[in-house]
Amino acid sequence: MNLFVFGLGFSARRFVERERSRFAAIRATVTDPDRARAIEAEAGLPVRVFGPDADDPRIAADLADTDVLLVSAPPGPDGDTALARHADAIRASRIRWIGYLSTIGVYGDQGGAWIDETTEATPRSARSRERLAVERDWLALGAETGKAVQVFRLSGIYGPGRNPFVKLREGKAQRIIKAGQVFNRIHVDDIAAALAASLERPRNGAVYNVTDDEPAPPQVVTEHAARLAGLPLPPAVDFETAELSPMARSFYGENKRVRNRLLREELGLALRYPTYREGLAALKDDAAG
Structure with a gap:
């Protein structure tokens, strides 16, 4: 085959x-x-x-x-x-x-x-x-x-190589807060x-x-990864003021x-x-x- x-x-x-x-x-x-x-x-x-x-x-x-x-x-x-x-x-x-x-x-x-x-x-x-x-x-x-x-x-x-740990170590992780938002x-x-x-x-x-x-809020996943890795939490950022690419922002426009x-x-x-x-x-x- x-x-x-x-x-x-x-x-x-x-x-x-x-x-x-x-x-x-x-x-x-x-x-x-x-x-x-x-x-x-x-x-x-x-x-x-x-x-x-x-x-x-x-x-x-x-x-x-x-x-x-x-x-x-x-x-x-x-x-x-x-x-x-x-x-x-x-x-x-x-x-x-x-x-x-x-x-x-x-x-x-x-x-x-x-x-x-x-x-x-x-x-x-x-x-x-x-x-x-x-x-x-x-x-x-x-x-x-x-x-x-x-x-x-x-x-x-x-x-592997594509997960919250990588972003946390690179200093690129964000805890973006949008009420009710979840992702699978x-x-x-x-x-x-x-x-x-x-x-x-x-x-x-x-x-x-x-x-x-288990669909979950994105900030909850980031917080869990930081605890597992013993890394500091990135600051919480309100979705409305967060610096996001247009594509990343569009993901938050869909909730399911x-x-x-x-x-x-x-x-x-x-x-x-x-x-x-x-x-x-x-x-x-x-x-x-």
Whole structure:
């Protein structure tokens, strides 16, 4: 069984690292030639350069020799670049399982209410509307071809090298206070486990919320990390006056509590890190610096 990955980012690479032994061959793409060479040297993977301005000619042959396709690249200005350029090759291939990594942002603002996979997607931001459109394009391909296409809507991703400990040590952490605001999170290892579970139980047209069990205020998570690491708390900052990028500020415009019902009921997955407490406790190396 061979794997091809469009977009070898943080989550996709963790899946490759955890599940490498199940695949006879793994090929992947990144957008930067230097990064491609570095990953090939470090991980021994064939890496192709693919993006808005590049399309390695070997990709078509790679897809013809692929059984499992993971799509982790963000949408381009005209939709999904992989679909736009390689839909025919994917249709003609022996690929039997396709996973598309999306975001819980497609649900938009739910006023802090609990939601699950049955909740209508009502994205507010342009980037979430693009994600939803691409989800639908991939699901349409699955309906057309019979290939099992699954969509995984991810909440805020954290893991080794990408977590509150890193920001605390770098002096970049903030305790931003906005009344009633909560976010869900997901450890990158639980993302990998969800993908692996889906490989064992493919279902064409499935949509899964890949998220933890306990949405929490962001400042509470920062405070817990600081206590674990023995680091001083950053000062509390009111959301209205906080210095945030436009993208970061937009996240606070959406408030929801997301359930992962289908992960448990359909895929039989028990999260290794069901809340931020277990997840942060496992990241002690990052806490120590």
